[in-house]
Amino acid sequence: MDLLDKLKQRYATKAMNGEIVPQQKIDNILEAIRLAPTSSGLQPFEVFVITNKEIKTQIRAIAWNQSQVTDCSHLLVFAAWDNYTADRINHMFDLTNEIRGFKNEGWENYRQQLLSSYPQRDEETNFQHAARQTYIAFMCAIAQAAFEGVDSTPMEGFDPNALDEILGLRKKGLRSTLLLPIGYKDLDNDWLAKLVKVRKPVEELVNFI
Numbered sequence: 001m002d003l004l005d006k007l008k009q010r011y012a013t014k015a016m017n018g019e020i021v022p023q024q025k026i027d028n029i030l031e032a033i034r035l036a037p038t039s040s041g042l043q044p045f046e047v048f049v050i051t052n053k054e055i056k057t058q059i060r061a062i063a064w065n066q067s068q069v070t071d072c073s074h075l076l077v078f079a080a081w082d083n084y085t086a087d088r089i090n091h092m093f094d095l096t097n098e099i100r101g102f103k104n105e106g107w108e109n110y111r112q113q114l115l116s117s118y119p120q121r122d123e124e125t126n127f128q129h130a131a132r133q134t135y136i137a138f139m140c141a142i143a144q145a146a147f148e149g150v151d152s153t154p155m156e157g158f159d160p161n162a163l164d165e166i167l168g169l170r171k172k173g174l175r176s177t178l179l180l181p182i183g184y185k186d187l188d189n190d191w192l193a194k195l196v197k198v199r200k201p202v203e204e205l206v207n208f209i
Contacts (some may be wrong), residue, residue, distance in 0.1 A: 003147055006149075010145075010146040014074050014191055014192045014193075015068070015185065016068050016073075016117070016151065016183040017186040018069040018073070018180065019028040019184045023072060025145075025150055026073075028144055028148055029076075029144045029145050029178065030141075032060055033137045033141050033144075035140070038136060040110075042082065042084075042089065042092050042133075043092065043133070044064050044080060044081040044088070045081060045134045045137065045177075046129060046172075047077065047137075048076070048077040048167060050074055055166065056072075059077075062156075062158055062159040062163060063157060063159075063163075064158070065166055068155075068181040068183070069179070069181055071183065075181050075182070077167065077178075079134075079174035080131040081162075082173050083119075083147065084119055085119055086119050089114050089115055093107070093111045096139070099169070131175070134178055135178070143153060146183055151183060152180055152181065152192070153181045155180065156178060158176075158179055160175065160177070162206065164176055
């Protein structure tokens with residue numbers, strides 16, 4: 001079964017059965033996140049993998065009491081940088097030079113271009129830019145989970161300030177953006193499991209110019 005077939009089958013799982021996802025599948029999902037494209041290759045976010053039952057219970061309480069938060073195998077929390085700083089930008093450029101084994105003049109010029117613009121912008125503008133990058137990685141995680149035969153539930157329905165407090169994110173220079181419970185559907189309690197997936201037809205969605 002190819003990726004499109006898997007995507008046709010996936011949906012936002014409404015109830016999970018608590019079964020543990022094999023570590024190799026989790027590792028593959030995390031690798032898909034790591035490989036996701038981001039603006040300027042900065043990867044301005046971190047991902048927290050929550051299996052601790054007490055922490056998941058705390059998060060469920062500030063996430064509209066959605067059962068998937070506690071009944072999932074692993075809960076992924078995406079958290080974006082709260083700001084772009086010179087240190088953060090330089091780290092990624094230095095890492096690129098280290099891995100590639102050489103310095104490129106055009107790349108170094110681009111580093112200076114970012115350093116002369118991003119850190120000078122206001123913090124909220126920078127956070128919103130970083131937050132949008134998490135959505136790209138988020139979709140890579142959802143697609144890889146589907147490919148692995150693992151169910152997931154994309155979530156924006158939570159109190160980000162409360163979640164930041166639970167995980168101590170602000171002290172780390174991060175702000176939460178998204179939740180992704182990963183696990184296996186509970187067919188007896190998932191009202192959406194047997195319903196037909198609905199999407200707009202291509203002619204309503206795509207414009208050819």
